[in-house]
Amino acid sequence: MIKPKVISIAAVSGGGKTTITKKLGLGLKNSIELFFDEYDFQDCPPDLIKWVKEGADYNLWNLEPMIHDVESIAAKDTVSYILLDYPFSYKNDRMKELIDFSIYIDTPLDVAMARRLRRDYGQMNSGDILHDLDFYLNHGRIAYLEMEKSIKPNSNLVVDGTLPPDKIIEIIQRGIENV
Template identity: 50%
Template sequence: MNKKPRVLSFSGVSGGGKTTTIKHLIHQLDHAQALYFDDYEFENCPDICEWVEAGADYNAWVLSPLITDIQLLLKDESLDYIVLDYPFAYLNDAVKDLIDVTFYIDTPLDIAMARRILRNEQEHGMSELQSDLHNYLIRGRAAYLEMEKTVKTNSDVVLQGEWPTVLIVDRIIDELRKRSV
């Protein structure tokens, strides 16, 4: 019997809770594998701010390494789920047909920024805080707003990012049960 894993995609702004949610979800799902967009290096990938300023063509991103890994995992009959930390929902033509369900974690920008500051402070200390905040105000905020305008509206399920992770994961599992009937 050729059983194909279901591909779940999670999008949201940086600091929105995608990675935390996916890590918790993987422990709740049987036979699941996660792939994280930030673990990949894509050739000729655009600068995010310049990309947004130029009109945010989602097909400008050549995502071959990620696509290759998804295709390999789709052949793994021991998997039930492939969970993607992936920012574009259905908007990249090369990836959209590989995805079964897209989730958007809708986190208010102030909460997302606070989480980013706390995360970056743990990783780099406070030295980069001013630079990060300056970049956000000058250029980065447009990328956050682009996500809300296009990716959120192209997602199947919108989750409240200010909810505790356990509630978000419960909502995802409920949604998967509804969709498997």
């Protein structure tokens, strides 16, 4: 039985995790993608900003639904790669046991914010963009900086998030060749 390689892809919100995970899945034969945002995690910090200010203990996140899916897929011996759109790299002790290689897409915060705003407001006519910008400046930026401080240096490969997606995929594929 050949164990599939579990590859995690982290970045700040708007950093390109989902885009790169999907494109990498198309480029890697026999792969499956799992997306952090598609899970309804229970027993997790209810206030992200407070969690960061109190030290960002990644083990406070109960990631069992995603962990269960990774373990179930790996046990079936039907895929070569499990790609995780997952923001924590090796920082959660339970998930760390499953990850073979972690990638951090290093996207400048201004670029990530612009992408996030385009994504969130580009297809809807409601919401208050100024409120979201104020929240980011007064509270949310701390979570972005936490990722740069903790997740980026905890990754096996750091890729420039301003590169075109195809170039990022090329760099990642070279990086995981020997995993």
